[in-house]
Amino acid sequence: MRQNRSDLARHWAHDIYEVFRAQGVSMVSYVPDAGHVDLIKLCEADDRMRAVSLTSEEEGVAFAAGAYLGGKRAALLMQSSGVGNCINMLSLIKTCQLPFLTLVTMRGEFGEFNPWQIPMGQATPVVLSAMGLIVYRVDAPNEVRDVLEAAVSLAFGSYCGVAVLLSQRLIGTKRFVEEK
Amino acid sequence: MTQAPHLNRREVVTALLAGRSDLLVVAGLGATAWDVASVADHPLDFPLWGAMGGAAMVGLGLAFAQPSRKVLVITGDGEILMGMGSLATIAAQRPRNLRVVVMDNECYAETGLQRTHTAFGADIAAIALACGFPHARTAREADEIEPLREDIHQLDDLFLAVIKVAPTDYPKALPPRDGAYLKNRMRAALLGPQAVFE
Numbered sequence: 001m002r003q004n005r006s007d008l009a010r011h012w013a014h015d016i017y018e019v020f021r022a023q024g025v026s027m028v029s030y031v032p033d034a035g036h037v038d039l040i041k042l043c044e045a046d047d048r049m050r051a052v053s054l055t056s057e058e059e060g061v062a063f064a065a066g067a068y069l070g071g072k073r074a075a076l077l078m079q080s081s082g083v084g085n086c087i088n089m090l091s092l093i094k095t096c097q098l099p100f101l102t103l104v105t106m107r108g109e110f111g112e113f114n115p116w117q118i119p120m121g122q123a124t125p126v127v128l129s130a131m132g133l134i135v136y137r138v139d140a141p142n143e144v145r146d147v148l149e150a151a152v153s154l155a156f157g158s159y160c161g162v163a164v165l166l167s168q169r170l171i172g173t174k175r176f177v178e179e180k
Numbered sequence: 181m182t183q184a185p186h187l188n189r190r191e192v193v194t195a196l197l198a199g200r201s202d203l204l205v206v207a208g209l210g211a212t213a214w215d216v217a218s219v220a221d222h223p224l225d226f227p228l229w230g231a232m233g234g235a236a237m238v239g240l241g242l243a244f245a246q247p248s249r250k251v252l253v254i255t256g257d258g259e260i261l262m263g264m265g266s267l268a269t270i271a272a273q274r275p276r277n278l279r280v281v282v283m284d285n286e287c288y289a290e291t292g293l294q295r296t297h298t299a300f301g302a303d304i305a306a307i308a309l310a311c312g313f314p315h316a317r318t319a320r321e322a323d324e325i326e327p328l329r330e331d332i333h334q335l336d337d338l339f340l341a342v343i344k345v346a347p348t349d350y351p352k353a354l355p356p357r358d359g360a361y362l363k364n365r366m367r368a369a370l371l372g373p374q375a376v377f378e
Contacts, residue, residue: 027241027244027245050244052240052244052269052273053269053272054265054269055265055266055268055269056265058233058234059234059237059263059265059266059269060237061231061234061237062231062233062234062235062236062237062238062241062263062266063237063238063240063241064241065231065234065238065241066206066237066238066239066240066241066242066243066244066245067241067242067244067245068241068245068363068367069226069238069241069242069245069363069366069367069370070204070241070242070243070244070245070246070370071245071246071367071370071371071375072241072244072245074241088230088231088232089231089233089234091230091231092228092230092231092234092238092359095229095230095359095360096359096360096362096363097359097360097363098359098363159360
Protein backbone atom coordinates (compact mmCIF):
# COMPACT_ATOMS: atom_id res chain seq x y z
CA MET A 1 0.00 0.00 0.00
CA ARG A 2 1.27 3.41 -0.89
CA GLN A 3 0.81 5.72 2.03
CA ASN A 4 -0.67 9.13 1.32
CA ARG A 5 0.73 11.69 3.74
CA SER A 6 -0.26 14.88 1.96
CA ASP A 7 -3.03 15.81 4.45
CA LEU A 8 -0.65 15.30 7.34
CA ALA A 9 2.09 17.29 5.58
CA ARG A 10 -0.20 20.27 5.15
CA HIS A 11 -1.06 20.12 8.81
CA TRP A 12 2.44 20.39 10.24
CA ALA A 13 3.67 22.86 7.64
CA HIS A 14 0.83 25.14 8.77
CA ASP A 15 2.00 24.71 12.37
CA ILE A 16 5.49 25.88 11.43
CA TYR A 17 4.12 28.81 9.46
CA GLU A 18 1.91 29.86 12.39
CA VAL A 19 4.84 29.71 14.80
CA PHE A 20 6.86 31.88 12.39
CA ARG A 21 4.03 34.42 12.30
CA ALA A 22 3.48 34.38 16.06
CA GLN A 23 7.16 34.67 16.97
CA GLY A 24 8.17 37.26 14.41
CA VAL A 25 10.15 35.13 11.98
CA SER A 26 9.53 37.31 8.93
CA MET A 27 12.14 36.02 6.48
CA VAL A 28 12.93 32.56 5.21
CA SER A 29 15.66 31.53 2.83
CA TYR A 30 15.72 28.13 1.24
CA VAL A 31 17.16 25.64 -1.16
CA PRO A 32 13.98 23.79 -2.01
CA ASP A 33 13.18 20.29 -0.88
CA ALA A 34 10.00 18.32 -1.49
CA GLY A 35 9.52 18.12 2.28
CA HIS A 36 9.44 21.93 2.54
CA VAL A 37 7.11 22.56 -0.39
CA ASP A 38 4.02 23.46 1.64
CA LEU A 39 5.91 25.73 4.04
CA ILE A 40 7.63 27.55 1.17
CA LYS A 41 4.25 28.09 -0.53
CA LEU A 42 2.73 29.47 2.67
CA CYS A 43 5.62 31.89 3.19
CA GLU A 44 5.67 33.02 -0.45
CA ALA A 45 1.92 33.64 -0.39
CA ASP A 46 2.20 35.98 2.62
CA ASP A 47 3.35 39.48 1.67
CA ARG A 48 4.33 40.16 5.29
CA MET A 49 7.01 37.49 4.87
CA ARG A 50 10.00 37.44 2.56
CA ALA A 51 11.11 34.18 0.98
CA VAL A 52 14.53 34.09 -0.66
CA SER A 53 15.64 31.28 -2.94
CA LEU A 54 19.37 30.44 -2.59
CA THR A 55 21.90 28.85 -4.91
CA SER A 56 23.58 27.07 -1.99
CA GLU A 57 22.64 26.64 1.64
CA GLU A 58 25.53 28.51 3.25
CA GLU A 59 24.13 31.70 1.74
CA GLY A 60 21.19 31.30 4.10
CA VAL A 61 23.43 31.25 7.18
CA ALA A 62 25.00 34.59 6.22
CA PHE A 63 21.59 35.97 5.24
CA ALA A 64 20.14 35.15 8.67
CA ALA A 65 23.11 36.84 10.33
CA GLY A 66 22.54 40.03 8.35
CA ALA A 67 18.81 39.98 9.05
CA TYR A 68 19.41 39.77 12.80
CA LEU A 69 21.98 42.58 12.69
CA GLY A 70 19.22 44.66 11.12
CA GLY A 71 16.63 43.66 13.74
CA LYS A 72 14.72 40.90 11.91
CA ARG A 73 14.34 37.17 12.39
CA ALA A 74 15.12 34.74 9.56
CA ALA A 75 15.03 30.96 9.24
CA LEU A 76 16.86 28.69 6.80
CA LEU A 77 14.96 25.81 5.17
CA MET A 78 17.01 23.03 3.61
CA GLN A 79 17.40 19.34 3.03
CA SER A 80 19.96 17.33 5.00
CA SER A 81 22.24 17.18 1.94
CA GLY A 82 22.65 20.96 2.23
CA VAL A 83 23.93 20.86 5.80
CA GLY A 84 27.44 20.02 4.66
CA ASN A 85 27.51 23.16 2.53
CA CYS A 86 26.99 25.27 5.65
CA ILE A 87 29.75 24.02 7.91
CA ASN A 88 32.29 26.85 7.80
CA MET A 89 29.61 29.54 7.51
CA LEU A 90 28.17 28.33 10.81
CA SER A 91 31.32 29.77 12.43
CA LEU A 92 29.53 33.08 12.13
CA ILE A 93 26.70 31.87 14.36
CA LYS A 94 28.88 30.54 17.17
CA THR A 95 31.53 33.25 17.10
CA CYS A 96 29.06 36.13 17.09
CA GLN A 97 26.53 34.40 19.40
CA LEU A 98 23.90 34.98 16.75
CA PRO A 99 20.40 33.56 16.99
CA PHE A 100 19.96 31.11 14.12
CA LEU A 101 17.16 28.73 13.23
CA THR A 102 17.26 26.08 10.53
CA LEU A 103 14.64 23.50 9.62
CA VAL A 104 16.21 20.48 7.96
CA THR A 105 14.11 17.94 6.08
CA MET A 106 15.88 14.61 6.42
CA ARG A 107 16.98 12.20 3.74
CA GLY A 108 19.29 9.24 4.04
CA GLU A 109 17.48 7.54 6.90
CA PHE A 110 14.10 5.83 7.54
CA GLY A 111 13.38 3.79 4.41
CA GLU A 112 15.78 5.68 2.10
CA PHE A 113 15.98 4.32 -1.46
CA ASN A 114 18.84 6.53 -2.74
CA PRO A 115 22.23 5.43 -1.36
CA TRP A 116 23.78 8.80 -2.29
CA GLN A 117 21.67 10.45 0.41
CA ILE A 118 22.98 8.22 3.20
CA PRO A 119 26.39 9.80 4.01
CA MET A 120 25.18 13.39 4.51
CA GLY A 121 21.88 12.31 6.04
CA GLN A 122 23.64 10.21 8.67
CA ALA A 123 26.27 12.92 9.30
CA THR A 124 23.74 15.74 9.61
CA PRO A 125 23.10 15.74 13.39
CA VAL A 126 26.80 15.11 14.09
CA VAL A 127 27.99 17.93 11.86
CA LEU A 128 25.46 20.42 13.21
CA SER A 129 26.39 19.54 16.80
CA ALA A 130 30.08 19.80 15.97
CA MET A 131 29.51 23.38 14.81
CA GLY A 132 27.80 24.26 18.07
CA LEU A 133 24.14 24.07 17.12
CA ILE A 134 21.52 22.57 19.42
CA VAL A 135 19.74 19.85 17.49
CA TYR A 136 16.14 18.70 17.87
CA ARG A 137 14.46 15.96 15.91
CA VAL A 138 10.77 15.58 15.17
CA ASP A 139 9.24 12.26 14.16
CA ALA A 140 5.55 12.85 14.83
CA PRO A 141 3.30 15.54 13.30
CA ASN A 142 1.75 16.47 16.64
CA GLU A 143 5.18 17.40 18.04
CA VAL A 144 6.04 19.92 15.35
CA ARG A 145 4.42 22.97 16.90
CA ASP A 146 5.86 22.47 20.39
CA VAL A 147 9.35 21.82 19.12
CA LEU A 148 9.24 24.81 16.77
CA GLU A 149 8.05 27.14 19.53
CA ALA A 150 10.83 25.93 21.80
CA ALA A 151 13.42 26.20 19.03
CA VAL A 152 12.53 29.80 18.15
CA SER A 153 12.51 30.82 21.82
CA LEU A 154 15.82 29.12 22.42
CA ALA A 155 17.57 30.55 19.37
CA PHE A 156 16.43 34.15 19.76
CA GLY A 157 16.26 34.18 23.55
CA SER A 158 19.61 32.57 24.19
CA TYR A 159 21.54 33.78 21.11
CA CYS A 160 22.42 30.39 19.71
CA GLY A 161 22.02 28.21 16.67
CA VAL A 162 19.19 25.67 16.69
CA ALA A 163 18.45 23.02 14.08
CA VAL A 164 15.15 21.16 13.90
CA LEU A 165 15.46 17.93 11.95
CA LEU A 166 12.15 16.99 10.32
CA SER A 167 12.63 13.26 10.02
CA GLN A 168 12.00 11.19 6.94
CA ARG A 169 9.37 9.33 8.93
CA LEU A 170 7.52 12.64 9.46
CA ILE A 171 7.74 13.96 5.91
CA GLY A 172 7.21 10.59 4.22
CA THR A 173 9.88 8.53 2.56
CA LYS A 174 10.48 9.63 -1.03
CA ARG A 175 9.48 6.91 -3.46
CA PHE A 176 11.16 6.55 -6.84
CA VAL A 177 9.43 3.36 -7.87
CA GLU A 178 5.70 2.77 -7.64
CA GLU A 179 4.98 -0.08 -5.27
CA LYS A 180 2.81 -2.85 -6.60
CA MET B 181 46.76 44.65 -22.92
CA THR B 182 45.26 46.19 -19.82
CA GLN B 183 47.57 48.02 -17.47
CA ALA B 184 48.39 46.33 -14.13
CA PRO B 185 46.12 47.56 -11.30
CA HIS B 186 47.70 50.60 -9.66
CA LEU B 187 45.14 52.27 -7.38
CA ASN B 188 46.02 52.48 -3.68
CA ARG B 189 43.29 50.51 -1.86
CA ARG B 190 43.57 52.49 1.38
CA GLU B 191 43.09 55.78 -0.47
CA VAL B 192 40.17 54.32 -2.41
CA VAL B 193 38.35 53.05 0.69
CA THR B 194 38.97 56.32 2.55
CA ALA B 195 37.46 58.22 -0.38
CA LEU B 196 34.45 55.88 -0.71
CA LEU B 197 33.54 56.19 2.98
CA ALA B 198 33.88 60.00 3.14
CA GLY B 199 30.64 61.55 4.36
CA ARG B 200 29.19 58.12 5.10
CA SER B 201 26.51 59.39 7.56
CA ASP B 202 24.22 56.43 8.31
CA LEU B 203 25.63 53.99 5.73
CA LEU B 204 25.79 50.38 6.99
CA VAL B 205 28.99 48.56 6.01
CA VAL B 206 29.73 44.84 5.84
CA ALA B 207 33.43 44.23 5.17
CA GLY B 208 34.68 40.91 3.81
CA LEU B 209 37.51 39.15 5.56
CA GLY B 210 41.13 40.03 5.05
CA ALA B 211 42.61 43.14 3.49
CA THR B 212 39.24 44.81 2.86
CA ALA B 213 38.27 44.61 6.52
CA TRP B 214 41.64 46.16 7.41
CA ASP B 215 41.06 48.91 4.84
CA VAL B 216 37.71 49.79 6.41
CA ALA B 217 39.21 49.69 9.91
CA SER B 218 42.05 51.97 8.77
CA VAL B 219 39.47 54.70 8.09
CA ALA B 220 37.70 54.39 11.45
CA ASP B 221 36.45 51.77 13.89
CA HIS B 222 32.80 52.62 13.24
CA PRO B 223 29.84 51.08 15.12
CA LEU B 224 27.85 50.69 11.88
CA ASP B 225 30.60 48.48 10.40
CA PHE B 226 30.44 44.71 10.57
CA PRO B 227 33.92 43.45 9.63
CA LEU B 228 34.18 39.71 9.03
CA TRP B 229 37.19 37.75 10.29
CA GLY B 230 35.94 34.52 8.73
CA ALA B 231 32.79 33.24 6.98
CA MET B 232 34.59 33.58 3.64
CA GLY B 233 32.11 33.92 0.79
CA GLY B 234 29.38 35.21 3.08
CA ALA B 235 29.83 39.00 3.06
CA ALA B 236 27.37 39.71 0.24
CA MET B 237 24.65 37.60 1.83
CA VAL B 238 25.13 39.25 5.24
CA GLY B 239 24.57 42.45 3.28
CA LEU B 240 21.38 41.12 1.69
CA GLY B 241 19.90 40.17 5.07
CA LEU B 242 20.78 43.57 6.47
CA ALA B 243 19.40 45.36 3.40
CA PHE B 244 16.05 43.57 3.74
CA ALA B 245 15.88 44.20 7.48
CA GLN B 246 16.66 47.91 7.01
CA PRO B 247 15.07 48.94 3.72
CA SER B 248 15.39 52.66 4.45
CA ARG B 249 19.18 52.49 4.93
CA LYS B 250 21.87 52.04 2.33
CA VAL B 251 24.01 48.94 2.85
CA LEU B 252 27.52 48.67 1.40
CA VAL B 253 29.20 45.30 1.13
CA ILE B 254 32.89 45.88 0.50
CA THR B 255 34.99 42.81 -0.06
CA GLY B 256 37.83 41.27 -2.02
CA ASP B 257 38.02 39.32 -5.26
CA GLY B 258 38.88 36.06 -3.46
CA GLU B 259 35.99 36.47 -1.04
CA ILE B 260 33.38 37.19 -3.71
CA LEU B 261 34.64 34.36 -5.92
CA MET B 262 33.95 31.93 -3.07
CA GLY B 263 30.38 33.19 -2.81
CA MET B 264 29.70 33.69 -6.50
CA GLY B 265 26.27 32.07 -6.35
CA SER B 266 25.19 34.81 -3.96
CA LEU B 267 25.43 37.29 -6.84
CA ALA B 268 22.67 35.37 -8.61
CA THR B 269 20.64 35.22 -5.39
CA ILE B 270 21.01 38.97 -4.83
CA ALA B 271 20.23 39.88 -8.44
CA ALA B 272 17.05 37.81 -8.29
CA GLN B 273 15.94 39.87 -5.25
CA ARG B 274 17.21 43.24 -6.54
CA PRO B 275 17.31 45.13 -3.23
CA ARG B 276 17.57 48.78 -4.22
CA ASN B 277 19.47 49.75 -1.06
CA LEU B 278 22.32 47.23 -1.47
CA ARG B 279 25.61 47.96 -3.19
CA VAL B 280 28.58 45.59 -3.56
CA VAL B 281 32.12 46.90 -4.06
CA VAL B 282 34.88 44.44 -4.87
CA MET B 283 38.44 45.51 -4.16
CA ASP B 284 40.15 43.42 -6.84
CA ASN B 285 43.92 43.06 -6.44
CA GLU B 286 43.89 39.86 -8.52
CA CYS B 287 45.52 37.87 -5.74
CA TYR B 288 45.12 36.33 -2.28
CA ALA B 289 47.20 38.97 -0.49
CA GLU B 290 46.76 37.49 3.00
CA THR B 291 48.24 34.12 2.11
CA GLY B 292 51.23 34.89 -0.10
CA LEU B 293 49.96 36.72 -3.20
CA GLN B 294 48.76 33.64 -5.09
CA ARG B 295 46.83 34.80 -8.16
CA THR B 296 43.03 34.65 -8.11
CA HIS B 297 40.89 33.81 -11.12
CA THR B 298 40.49 37.54 -11.88
CA ALA B 299 44.20 37.56 -12.82
CA PHE B 300 43.32 35.07 -15.56
CA GLY B 301 40.34 36.97 -16.90
CA ALA B 302 37.40 36.21 -14.60
CA ASP B 303 35.41 39.45 -14.84
CA ILE B 304 33.33 39.97 -11.69
CA ALA B 305 31.40 42.96 -13.07
CA ALA B 306 30.46 40.93 -16.16
CA ILE B 307 29.45 38.02 -13.93
CA ALA B 308 27.21 40.35 -11.90
CA LEU B 309 25.56 41.69 -15.07
CA ALA B 310 25.08 38.16 -16.37
CA CYS B 311 23.45 37.26 -13.04
CA GLY B 312 20.98 40.09 -13.52
CA PHE B 313 22.50 43.00 -11.61
CA PRO B 314 20.97 46.13 -13.16
CA HIS B 315 24.28 47.99 -12.99
CA ALA B 316 27.90 46.85 -12.71
CA ARG B 317 31.19 48.34 -13.76
CA THR B 318 34.95 48.13 -13.27
CA ALA B 319 37.00 51.14 -12.17
CA ARG B 320 40.74 51.35 -12.79
CA GLU B 321 41.57 55.06 -12.46
CA ALA B 322 41.46 57.60 -9.63
CA ASP B 323 38.95 59.83 -11.38
CA GLU B 324 36.38 57.02 -11.33
CA ILE B 325 36.28 56.89 -7.53
CA GLU B 326 34.30 60.06 -6.73
CA PRO B 327 31.39 59.14 -9.07
CA LEU B 328 31.40 55.72 -7.43
CA ARG B 329 31.26 57.30 -3.97
CA GLU B 330 28.25 59.32 -5.06
CA ASP B 331 26.50 56.19 -6.34
CA ILE B 332 27.16 54.36 -3.07
CA HIS B 333 25.50 57.11 -1.07
CA GLN B 334 22.79 58.19 -3.51
CA LEU B 335 21.86 55.67 -6.20
CA ASP B 336 18.47 54.12 -5.53
CA ASP B 337 19.25 50.75 -7.08
CA LEU B 338 21.31 47.63 -6.65
CA PHE B 339 24.76 47.78 -8.20
CA LEU B 340 28.17 46.19 -8.12
CA ALA B 341 31.50 47.88 -8.77
CA VAL B 342 34.88 46.24 -9.14
CA ILE B 343 37.85 48.45 -8.33
CA LYS B 344 41.18 47.23 -9.62
CA VAL B 345 43.75 47.96 -6.89
CA ALA B 346 47.48 47.36 -6.54
CA PRO B 347 48.45 44.19 -4.63
CA THR B 348 50.39 46.24 -2.09
CA ASP B 349 50.53 45.00 1.49
CA TYR B 350 49.72 47.85 3.88
CA PRO B 351 50.27 47.87 7.65
CA LYS B 352 47.43 45.96 9.28
CA ALA B 353 44.66 48.09 10.79
CA LEU B 354 42.68 45.57 12.78
CA PRO B 355 39.04 46.03 13.82
CA PRO B 356 37.75 44.38 17.00
CA ARG B 357 37.63 40.61 16.49
CA ASP B 358 35.10 39.66 19.17
CA GLY B 359 32.08 38.75 17.05
CA ALA B 360 29.54 39.09 19.85
CA TYR B 361 30.83 42.60 20.56
CA LEU B 362 30.64 43.57 16.88
CA LYS B 363 27.08 42.21 16.69
CA ASN B 364 25.88 44.04 19.79
CA ARG B 365 27.66 47.23 18.86
CA MET B 366 26.06 47.35 15.43
CA ARG B 367 22.59 46.49 16.73
CA ALA B 368 22.78 49.11 19.46
CA ALA B 369 23.97 51.77 17.01
CA LEU B 370 21.32 50.84 14.46
CA LEU B 371 18.33 49.80 16.57
CA GLY B 372 18.97 51.73 19.77
CA PRO B 373 20.45 50.74 23.13
CA GLN B 374 17.45 48.55 24.00
CA ALA B 375 18.46 46.13 21.23
CA VAL B 376 20.89 44.34 23.53
CA PHE B 377 18.06 43.56 25.96
CA GLU B 378 15.99 41.77 23.30
